Amino acid sequence: SSDVCSSDLMSNISMVLTCVLAIFYLVGYELGIVEAISIAVLVGSSVDYSLHVADAYIKCCSEAAGEDLQNGQAAQSSLAHAGASTSIAWRHHRRQQMMQLALDRIGGSVFHAAVTTILSVACLNFCQIALFRQFGTIIATSVICSIVFALFVLPMLLVLFGPSEV
Numbered sequence: 001s002s003d004v005c006s007s008d009l010m011s012n013i014s015m016v017l018t019c020v021l022a023i024f025y026l027v028g029y030e031l032g033i034v035e036a037i038s039i040a041v042l043v044g045s046s047v048d049y050s051l052h053v054a055d056a057y058i059k060c061c062s063e064a065a066g067e068d069l070q071n072g073q074a075a076q077s078s079l080a081h082a083g084a085s086t087s088i089a090w091r092h093h094r095r096q097q098m099m100q101l102a103l104d105r106i107g108g109s110v111f112h113a114a115v116t117t118i119l120s121v122a123c124l125n126f127c128q129i130a131l132f133r134q135f136g137t138i139i140a141t142s143v144i145c146s147i148v149f150a151l152f153v154l155p156m157l158l159v160l161f162g163p164s165e166v
Contacts (some may be wrong), residue, residue, distance in 0.1 A: 008157040009054045016046040016149045020142045029138075034131055038138040045117070045143055049110050049150035056102035057158050064098060094164040099155045107151060114147035 020042055029035055117139070124136025 004161060004163055005054055005058060005158065008154065008162055009050055012050050012149050012154040012157060013043075013046050015153060016050070016142075016146050017042065019145045019149070020046075023141055023145070024138070029134075034134050035138065038135060038142065041139060042142040042146075045139075046146040046149070049114060049146050050154050052106050052110050053102065053150050053154050054158070056106040057099055057155075057162065060098040060101045060105070061163055064094070091164040092159070095159045095162055098164070099159050099162075103151070103155060110150060111147060114143050117143045 017039075021039075024035060121136040121139045121143075124132045124139075127133055127136075
């Protein structure tokens with residue numbers, strides 16, 4: 001189950017990198033020192049937001065499985081008596097519940113971390129040195145892409161393909 005979550009996370013990070021690099025290309029940035037440094041920062045920030053969301057999801061799944069065992073309602077026994085379509089529907093519903101709980105727990109904090117990062121680099125747009133303006137624009141763009149993918153795309157991937165229990 002952690003392999004599935006890791007695959008979803010890696011897919012999400014790959015999509016963020018692809019999105020940002022596509023924006024670089026569309027804007028007309030050539031690969032220079034600023035872009036190379038920015039890409040290194042981008043990888044770190046794109047992992048950060050997504051990792052927090054995935055970690056919260058895994059913790060919610062783990063807590064729910066523990067509660068099921070404490071209540072004597074092991075998820076596997078309920079699945080054993082259900083048909084295949086019911087089992088699939090139950091797992092999908094369970095993943096939706098776990099993702100909603102995870103986003104309730106961590107989504108606001110992750111979003112606010114992105115906002116503060118964007119605000120911190122916004123001041124670079126007022127610099128006289130073009131290098132700093134470009135760096136600020138690149139970081140802001142990467143943070144926006146990272147947060148969109150972490151709060152919208154990754155949750156969809158985990159609901160569709162993620163584990164329903166850990």
